[in-house]
Amino acid sequence: MEQKIRAVLFYLSVISFFILVPIVLLYSFGYKLDINRLRIIKTGLIYINSTPEGAKVYLNGRRINKTTPASIRELMPGAYKLSLEREKYYSWYRVVLVESGKSTTLDNIVLFPIKPHLDKINISDIDGFYIFPADKDYAYCISKDRTAIFKINLDPKEKEASLFSDQLQLPDNIKNISLAPDKKKIFCFYANRLDVIYLADGKANHAQVRRRNFFIITDRRISDAFWYSDSEHVVIITDKDIKIYELISEGRDNLITAFNINNKSPRALYDITEDILYFTQEQEGPDGESHKGLYCLDISKKSLFTIIKGIEKTVK
Amino acid sequence: MQDDFNLSKRAFEIIPAFISWSILVILVLFALLRPSAYAFLIIAFDIFWLIRIGYLTSLLSLAHRRLNRDKNKEWLSLCRKLSDPRSQNIYQAVIFPVYKEGLDIIIPSLEALKNTNYPKDKMIVVLAFEERVMDSREKAKMLESRYRDDFFAYLSTFHPDGITGETRAKGANTTWAAKKLKDVLDHNGIRYEDVIVSCFDADTCVEREYFGCLLYHYLNAEKPLQCSYQPIPVYNNNIWYAPSFARIVEITASYFQLVDSMRLEKFVTFSSHSMSFKTLVDVDYWPVDKVSDDSLIYWKAYLYFKGDYRVVPMYITVSMDVAYGKNLLQTFIIQYRQKRRWAWGVEVFPYVMLNFKTDKVIPLNKKIRKIFQILDSHISWATFAVILTIISPLAMVFGNYLFKGTVIGFNLPRITGVLFNLANITALSWIALSLTLLPPKPKELKFRARIKIVTQWLFMPVIMTFIGSTPALDAQTRLALGRYMGFAYTEKKRGRV
Numbered sequence: 169m170e171q172k173i174r175a176v177l178f179y180l181s182v183i184s185f186f187i188l189v190p191i192v193l194l195y196s197f198g199y200k201l202d203i204n205r206l207r208i209i210k211t212g213l214i215y216i217n218s219t220p221e222g223a224k225v226y227l228n229g230r231r232i233n234k235t236t237p238a239s240i241r242e243l244m245p246g247a248y249k250l251s252l253e254r255e256k257y258y259s260w261y262r263v264v265l266v267e268s269g270k271s272t273t274l275d276n277i278v279l280f281p282i283k284p285h286l287d288k289i290n291i292s293d294i295d296g297f298y299i300f301p302a303d304k305d306y307a308y309c310i311s312k313d314r315t316a317i318f319k320i321n322l323d324p325k326e327k328e329a330s331l332f333s334d335q336l337q338l339p340d341n342i343k344n345i346s347l348a349p350d351k352k353k354i355f356c357f358y359a360n361r362l363d364v365i366y367l368a369d370g371k372a373n374h375a376q377v378r379r380r381n382f383f384i385i386t387d388r389r390i391s392d393a394f395w396y397s398d399s400e401h402v403v404i405i406t407d408k409d410i411k412i413y414e415l416i417s418e419g420r421d422n423l424i425t426a427f428n429i430n431n432k433s434p435r436a437l438y439d440i441t442e443d444i445l446y447f448t449q450e451q452e453g454p455d456g457e458s459h460k461g462l463y464c465l466d467i468s469k470k471s472l473f474t475i476i477k478g479i480e481k482t483v484k
Numbered sequence: 485m486q487d488d489f490n491l492s493k494r495a496f497e498i499i500p501a502f503i504s505w506s507i508l509v510i511l512v513l514f515a516l517l518r519p520s521a522y523a524f525l526i527i528a529f530d531i532f533w534l535i536r537i538g539y540l541t542s543l544l545s546l547a548h549r550r551l552n553r554d555k556n557k558e559w560l561s562l563c564r565k566l567s568d569p570r571s572q573n574i575y576q577a578v579i580f581p582v583y584k585e586g587l588d589i590i591i592p593s594l595e596a597l598k599n600t601n602y603p604k605d606k607m608i609v610v611l612a613f614e615e616r617v618m619d620s621r622e623k624a625k626m627l628e629s630r631y632r633d634d635f636f637a638y639l640s641t642f643h644p645d646g647i648t649g650e651t652r653a654k655g656a657n658t659t660w661a662a663k664k665l666k667d668v669l670d671h672n673g674i675r676y677e678d679v680i681v682s683c684f685d686a687d688t689c690v691e692r693e694y695f696g697c698l699l700y701h702y703l704n705a706e707k708p709l710q711c712s713y714q715p716i717p718v719y720n721n722n723i724w725y726a727p728s729f730a731r732i733v734e735i736t737a738s739y740f741q742l743v744d745s746m747r748l749e750k751f752v753t754f755s756s757h758s759m760s761f762k763t764l765v766d767v768d769y770w771p772v773d774k775v776s777d778d779s780l781i782y783w784k785a786y787l788y789f790k791g792d793y794r795v796v797p798m799y800i801t802v803s804m805d806v807a808y809g810k811n812l813l814q815t816f817i818i819q820y821r822q823k824r825r826w827a828w829g830v831e832v833f834p835y836v837m838l839n840f841k842t843d844k845v846i847p848l849n850k851k852i853r854k855i856f857q858i859l860d861s862h863i864s865w866a867t868f869a870v871i872l873t874i875i876s877p878l879a880m881v882f883g884n885y886l887f888k889g890t891v892i893g894f895n896l897p898r899i900t901g902v903l904f905n906l907a908n909i910t911a912l913s914w915i916a917l918s919l920t921l922l923p924p925k926p927k928e929l930k931f932r933a934r935i936k937i938v939t940q941w942l943f944m945p946v947i948m949t950f951i952g953s954t955p956a957l958d959a960q961t962r963l964a965l966g967r968y969m970g971f972a973y974t975e976k977k978r979g980r981v
Contacts, residue, residue, distance in 0.1 A: 181536070270889050
């Protein structure tokens with residue numbers, strides 16, 4: 169009896185295999201039976217996802233009983249008008265080309281809200297703010313009367329704000345402000361002056377910290393300035409030269425000219441991870457014309473060490 | 485002629501590994517070079533696997549039903565009811581090959597023999613020791629003093645090391661013991677056809693009705709001398725104490741034995757088995773130069789009787805030990821080696837092929853069917869888990885790269901995932917069945933041991949990946965490369981890790 173059951177099971181299994189395999193394979197490869205014409209046709213598919221998910225999907229204006237993320241299968245090759253709709257969000261629309269045997273994936277659609285949610289981070293008056301890569305969770309704000317710098321947490325739920333420095337006299341024409349990698353000081357520059365302002369956290373004696381503030385005057389207008397990676401040097405670019413100022417020997421003759429340049433409005437970018445300065449420089453070419461080129465100045469400690477080694481080798 | 489024989493032998497040794505590796509390599513190559521063909525094959529394979537696992541699970545349920553049906557039968561009484569004059573004359577001889585197993589392993593096996601309801605004056609016990617093992621004589625002496633008077637005859641044999649033509653394997657020891665048994669039978673004037681010999685692993689504990697069941701099947705067999713009698717091996721001796729990982733592997737092994745018991749055409753002897761002593765003598769005992777003596781004895785008899793030989797399943801369990809070590813890594817290594825030894829059963833392929841080549845009596849279609857069955861079981865063993873757990877998921881991992889922007893690329897991971905999960909659902913029935921095969925929980929173990937024995941099945945996919953196919957692939961590759969395996973002793977252990 170059991171051997172009979174076994175035989176039935178065996179033959180059922182064989183039959184199931186030969187029925188299932190072609191059906192699943194045809195479906196997997198996108199083939200569809202066109203009953204009207206009695207032929208097998210190769211279709212394509214669209215996979216669509218949106219942020220946020222759950223948007224209603226319309227194909228050629230007809231609602232498809234799916235929400236994102238959704239795959240629309242067995243589509244005949246051709247162009248389809250695809251749209252997404254979600255309550256309280258702007259609709260999204262695109263014409264999508266479907267090819268036979270191909271899948272079209274649209275998975276980075278962003279639906280923007282009609283009424284975006286606005287969070288108030290800070291309730292006090294500010295004149296301006298800066299967000300520095302070195303301290304991305306906070307905004308460094310300048311008070312409306314430009315006498316104080318304080319920082320506030322960017323998370324609206326955190327009402328954290330702390331005063332860093334007060335009794336300042338920050339001018340209107342500040343060109344840029346930059347936070348040192350050690351987060352203990354900032355500099356701001358305008359015209360031919362660069363102010364280094366030490367930041368005091370909540371518990372520190374503000375007056376004591378404030379006394380450490382100082383400024384540097386250069387003989388030419390400062391076009392850009394950057395912190396060196398050790399937070400103890402500032403790289404200053406004027407339209408005539410590149411200077412390096414050393415903070416630890418403050419008050420002495422500690423402003424050195426690293427490189428003379430010839431550019432009225434040099435563009436510069438500083439890679440603080442490698443301590444390499446990229447800048448534009450005008451030079452006369454073989455044709456006698458002036459050409460503006462891109463240069464890089466490696467002032468990293470590693471490269472300086474290599475130079476010294478090189479000099480020592482030459483001397484030997 | 486000898487050269488031709490050796491060449492054929494080497495060719496037949498290479499064939500299983502060649503097929504297994506070809507299947508795997510071709511699938512990977514297709515995945516890289518012809519993704520559509522790969523997708524085609526993977527989907528077909530996954531459907532084949534799903535249907536096959538469903539079919540095997542149905543057979544498992546049928547076999548399990550039989551096991552339950554026969555569980556409480558009073559076999560010896562049934563034998564008496566047959567009024568067959570042979571039933572009074574049959575001697576049960578049991579050979580226990582012992583290697584390094586301690587008394588803690590052997591004594592429970594002998595106690596189980598003592599507790600059977602078969603007349604002890606019709607039982608002969610042979611403890612087959614290896615002479616090269618230091619404490620064999622001491623163990624033998626101790627056991628003899630304890631069991632000498634409990635059976636018709638009790639023998640301790642010591643298989644000498646280094647006999648020409650032998651390999652250090654269990655078969656050589658049991659053959660030596662069987663020859664000593666023959667001397668005893670000759671001395672007592674017992675006819676070989678009146679003796680059923682059982683070859684048990686040292687840790688095998690039989691049920692009370694085992695020999696009654698064996699006798700019943702022997703008496704009812706159409707050609708009793710042309711049959712081997714195979715009980716269902718379960719690994720219950722220490723199952724509650726073994727790590728989950730080892731438990732699942734052994735339960736699965738029992739399952740495959742149960743499934744095979746329903747497929748009589750491919751059912752061969754495995755581990756502990758019984759047969760007529762006359763047949764054993766006629767076929768010249770177990771092979772002495774091979775590791776897989778348990779399955780090869782079937783093939784020897786099959787060839788001797790020109791294909792008119794079969795294995796009769798007995799739905800009665802014999803309980804053995806789950807092999808495990810002191811920690812998970814050791815357990816893994818022990819399990820791996822044990823499964824590799826089992827998979828070394830692939831050595832029957834060249835043996836059968838060479839003998840089929842010279843045989844002129846067995847019909848060709850019967851030969852082809854047998855060859856297919858050997859290859860099918862060994863090749864599926866070596867490939868199915870690799871395909872399911874490594875090659876098939878390639879579609880999910882590298883789908884975007886392999887099938888960029890195609891419908892099949894989008895569908896394949898989803899479809900293979902669904903098929904794989906459907907196959908896994910059948911594991912639920914395996915869990916239910918495994919619970920019914922368990923011995924009672926030892927009192928010293930807490931309730932959480934019961935929970936663990938259910939939740940252990942969650943490890944199944946991991947186990948399948950690491951120990952599903954690799955031991956078989958390893959064994960086949962060794963055979964193909966001519967790196968012949970010796971018998972690797974599996975240490976037996978009882979109690980907590």
